[in-house]
C-alpha cells in the first residue's frame with residue numbers, strides 16, 4: 009500500500025500541475041505493491057497511469073518550460089493589469105468536441121511556435137471568445153495559460169475606460185508594450201466595452217478613439233504573447249474587430265452531455281452513487297456551466313450540513329430548479 013509520504017507527494021504534484029512527477033510517484037506505488045505481492049493492484053495502477061497519460065498526451069506541457077516568476081505590475085501598469093499563474097488545466101473543463109479541438113489546436117501551435125516561425129508562418133495568437141455569461145470564456149483563458157505555463161494578465165476594459173477617461177489610448181499603449189515585453193496570456197475581459205452601446209452612452213468620442221487605437225495596436229502586435237478578447241455582446245461589437253483576430257470561438261449553454269460532465273466534475277469528491285444522472289442532466293436546461301457548478305456546490309453543501317455522506321438526486325434537482333428561478337427574475 010502507498011505510504012503516507014507518497015500520498016502527500018501525489019497531492020502536491022497534482023496541485024502543482026506536475027504530471028510527470030504525479031505519474032512517476034503512482035508508478036513507484038505500483039512497483040512497491042508488486043514487491044509486496046499485490047500484483048493485481050499493481051497492474052491496475054499501471055494501466056490507469058498508461059490510460060491517463062495517453063488521454064492527456066494531446067495537452068501535455070512542454071518539457072523543461074518552467075513558469076517564469078512575474079512581479080505584480082508596478083507603476084502606471086499597476087491599475088491596468090492583474091496577473092497570476094492559473095492552475096486550471098484543459099482537463100478541468102467540459103467542452104464540446106468542436107471547442108476542445110480548437111483550443112487544442114491553439115495550444116499545439118503555441119507549443120510548436122518555433123518550428124512554425126522557422127517556416128515563415130505565425131502560430132494562432134489572437135483569439136476572440138464570444139458567448140453568454142458563465143459558459144467558460146474566462147476559464148478557457150486560464151486553462152490556456154495553465155497548459156502553457158504562462159502568466160495570465162487580465163485587463164478590465166470597462167474599468168480602464170471609466171477610470172482613465174481621455175487617456176485610455178495612452179494606457180492601452182502601455183498594455184501593448186507589456187504584451188511585447190513579457191510573454192503571457194493577455195485577457196481583455198468585458199471586451200464589449202470597446203464597441204457597445206453601453207459604452208457609447210458614456211462618451212462616443214472616447215470609445216471610438218479607444219477602439220481605433222486598440223485595432224491599430226492589435227494589428228501591429230507581433231509579440232509571442234496570446235491576446236484573448238472575451239465578450240457576451242457579439243452583436244454590439246464592431247465588425248472591424250473580428251478581422252483582427254486569428255480565431256473567433258463561440259460559446260453556448262452546455263448540451264446535456266457537457267452539462268453532465270460539468271456536474272460530475274464538480275461533485276467528483278462526493279458520493280453520488282444514488283444520483284439519477286439522466287434526471288439531473290435534463291434539469292440543467294437553460295443553465296450555463298457556471299450556474300450548474302453553483303447548483304452542484306449548493307447541493308453538496310446541503311448534504312454536508314445535514315451530515316449525509318451521499319448526495320441525492322433531490323439535492324441536485326432542487327438546487328438546479330432554484331437556479332432556474334433566479335434566472336427568470
Ligand SMILES: Nc1ncnc2c1ncn2[C@@H]1O[C@H](COP(=O)(O)OP(=O)(O)OP(=O)(O)O)[C@@H](O)[C@H]1O
Nearest residue numbers: 101102140141142143144145146147240297298301
Ligand atoms: N467548460 C466548463 N467546464 C467546467 N466548468 C465550467 C466550464 N465553463 C464554465 N465553468 C464554470 O463556470 C464558471 C464561470 O465560467 P467563466 O467565468 O469562464 O464564464 P465566462 O464565459 O467568462 O462568463 P462571463 O461572460 O460572465 O465573464 C467557472 O468558474 C467554472 O466554475
Ligand SMILES: [Mg+2]
Nearest residue numbers: 145146197238
Ligand atoms: Mg468571463
